[in-house]
Amino acid sequence: DVQLLESGGTLVQPGGSLRLSCAASGFTISNNAMNWVRQAPGRGLEWVSSISATGDTYYGDSVKGRFIISRDRSKNTVSLQMNSLRVEDTAVYYCTKCNNQGSGWCNWFDPWGQGTLVTVSS
Amino acid sequence: DIVMTQSPLSLSVTPGEAASISCRSSQSLLYTYGYNYLDWYLQKPGQSPQLLIYLTSNRAAGVPDRFSGSGSGTDFTLKISRVEADDVGVYYCVQSLRVPFTFGPGTKVDIK
Numbered sequence: 001d002v003q004l005l006e007s008g009g010t011l012v013q014p015g016g017s018l019r020l021s022c023a024a025s026g027f028t029i030s031n032n033a034m035n036w037v038r039q040a041p042g043r044g045l046e047w048v049s050s051i052s053a054t055g056d057t058y059y060g061d062s063v064k065g066r067f068i069i070s071r072d073r074s075k076n077t078v079s080l081q082m083n084s085l086r087v088e089d090t091a092v093y094y095c096t097k098c099n100n101q102g103s104g105w106c107n108w109f110d111p112w113g114q115g116t117l118v119t120v121s122s
Numbered sequence: 123d124i125v126m127t128q129s130p131l132s133l134s135v136t137p138g139e140a141a142s143i144s145c146r147s148s149q150s151l152l153y154t155y156g157y158n159y160l161d162w163y164l165q166k167p168g169q170s171p172q173l174l175i176y177l178t179s180n181r182a183a184g185v186p187d188r189f190s191g192s193g194s195g196t197d198f199t200l201k202i203s204r205v206e207a208d209d210v211g212v213y214y215c216v217q218s219l220r221v222p223f224t225f226g227p228g229t230k231v232d233i234k
Contacts, residue, residue, distance in 0.1 A: 035223075037171075045163075045171065045214055047223040058221040094170060101177060102155040107218045108176035109161070115170055 002026035002111055004095045009116030012085055020080040020116055022095030029071050033098035033106045034078045036069065038091035039115075049080060050098070052105050063089075085120045092117050124149050124217050128226035135205040136234045143229045145198040145215035152195050159219035160198050162191055166211040174213075175200065207233055
């Protein structure tokens with residue numbers, strides 16, 4: 001059974017750093033593209049970052065230059081290093097697995113983890 | 123960036139009736155092999171989003187055939203043929219043609 005389990009969310013002060021992790025089971029992360037998607041309280045979904053199966057990384061404009069996505073093959077995890085955190089980064093962060101068909105490298109997100117809450121506040 | 127819009131933003135449906143949600147993109151989502159890179163997700167109250175429909179019209183595993191997706195180019199529709207109480211939540215469309223992947227604002231569905 002393919003599952004994802006996020007961890008690392010907590011309360012952090014503005015300007016601080018945090019590292020989120022997503023542990024995968026039932027598949028090998030290094031063979032798949034992976035994403036982080038977030039949801040601010042009471043708001044919709046926002047794509048944050050992706051790492052392709054070949055290791056290419058992509059970021060939304062709101063986090064570019066501050067967040068870094070990476071993966072650890074030995075632990076079968078994908079991580080999101082979050083630096084220079086802002087109040088507006090407060091959200092539940094979901095890890096999702098990419099699936100593809102045809103020419104695309106990430107055509108739909110399935111499954112999703114249960115999410116981890118990051119609160120940025122003084 | 124590709125902008126996604128949805129209508130309506132909220133929908134109240136009587137059980138057993140049909141429901142329809144529209145999703146529009148600011149650019150065509152039609153690409154190679156004839157695929158339209160548009161997916162639908164449902165976020166039930168208190169839960170993580172779950173995949174409903176991928177590549178416009180393909181139901182995800184375990185999704186009832188009451189759900190169907192259609193469309194091409196910039197106009198897409200999610201239809202629920204007979205709404206049940208378990209269908210309540212927020213429905214999102216998302217384009218997966220290119221990064222940044224962008225979500226629609228969501229359509230909240232509740233039961234009358």
